[in-house]
Amino acid sequence: MHPLKKSRPLRRIVLASAVTASGLVMLLALKPHTAPAIAVAPAPAASSSSGAGSGTGSSGSTATGTKTVTGETAQTRWGPVQVKITVKNGKITDVTAVQSPSDNPRDQEINSYALPELRREVLAAQSSSIDTVSGATYTSDGYRQSLQSALDSAGL
């Protein structure tokens, strides 16, 4: 456009806003909107049910038939995730995160809501097929991986 042509600022503002807003909505709309239910790859070389494999999960058991198994550490983009499960009579009775990303306050904030949510899901599902917690995609993925390796170790 020639710089001397009468410009119409209002028209330009409306146009720019409309294009930007619709561009943003379109980009976001094109992305999937469900939490990805990622298939968990089987843990490599399932280790013996109770022995601690070299560098992999470890487990211990008590006389009452309750046993705790620690899963492998899953490396995520924001840091390592590792879970420990408590199994009683073939049932998962508790899950705790031994490690989770905590380098910055944002991670801690995410952990504070994501970890309890993930724990609740595991206890309900009794398996590693759990939904991703929104806003905690990477932590959820790592959680699932570590959980699966713990389940494998526990022979569940």
Added chain:
Amino acid sequence: MTTVYERRTALPVAPAPRRSPAGAVLGLLWAGAAAAVALWWAETGSVVGAAGWLTGVGRIAGLLCGYACAVLVGLMARVPLLERRVGSDRVARWHAMAGRYTICLLVVHVVFILLGYAAQDRASIVHETVTVVLDYPDMLKATFGAVILFAVGITSARAARRRLSYEFWYYVHLLTYVAVFLAFFHQLSLGNEFNGNAAATDAWYALYLGVAALVLWYRILAPVRLNLRHRLRVESVHKEAPGVYSVVVRGRHVDELGAEAGQFFRWRFFGEGMGWTSTPYSLSAPPRRDLLRITVKALGDHSAAVPLLRPGARVWAEGPYGSLTAERRTAQRSLLIAAGVGITPLRALFETLPGDVTLLYRARTAQDLALGAELEAIAQWRGAKVLYALNGPQGQRPSLGPASLREAVPDLAGHDVYICGPHAFAQELYGALRAAGVPDRRIHHESFEL
């Protein structure tokens, strides 16, 4: 046989104008914006729930805002390709437009990220804001940066600009460098797209360091080098018309500056009443071996002190800038239209522009015609024509409509037209010229109206 003769005597072929790199530069800038969005796309898996949407909008806006900050600073780095080939005025308009857009993106980024995080954490927006600002890494710095950018945006808005002095606006604007520096770090430490993505991080560093290098070189080192080398001083000051003064500046090897007729420098004079800000003034004559001349209307601030300049006063100049030169020519014939002190660059072009040249000079009265005697001399020397458009005896304005222009300048549509004068005048002339059949690409003008 005769055809050979006819060909040789035919009008010389119209000069091929040097293509402006404006399109290529704009294409590159948009490609960069597309790359920033592509980075978000590649690094985003799914967008889940309200929090996902809100954070998504905030992230895209943030990436674009970070990119735009680098572009804004880069556009104003006084890169010769931009200043001389694209044109200082055009680049300044891009900068202003992109600046407004960047402030909007910044608002969207801040608001949507906070809303998204608050929704995710099921916290109140106030609590979330406090946490983000105080506890997140580099966020305190980034918050200061954002506040400065808002201040720059507000002082540059048209309504505020009219009420503020140039100096105040300028110093606030300089803080942009601080703001961009402060806001840089949170982009890498908190940006979802950069964490663990070495290639993206390197590219972001390259973008910012590249722009910083351009600023350091072209805004600081190149002017220092120019002024150390050429050592400019005021030679003399002449009165040309009521309130209009010419300043002749002497320096060593001034001809090696590469300045062309139609270009300008940004000047700082060291004398009484002179501020620290620089002012753009066009050369009013082609550069001689060791002399430059500008012609200035004493309007206010800085320019009011110009008539008081003493011979020998030190001068600091940056340039040459501007693209209103012979390079823009597309035809053999040119028409130069000047209003008031707008005569300055056109006076220089009137002497040097090849081909047939006509000058149309608009002023209120004959006394207001600056540089009149030398215009007549040049016209006589090169066989060019000067037309004057003065007010009538009762102060009525002369007609500069399409009909009178066509009558005054035969074959008007076959001319390149260079216009220099107040913006309203230039717009009026533009309308008349278009109505008289002159195509857009032949109307050349430099306007600093944003």
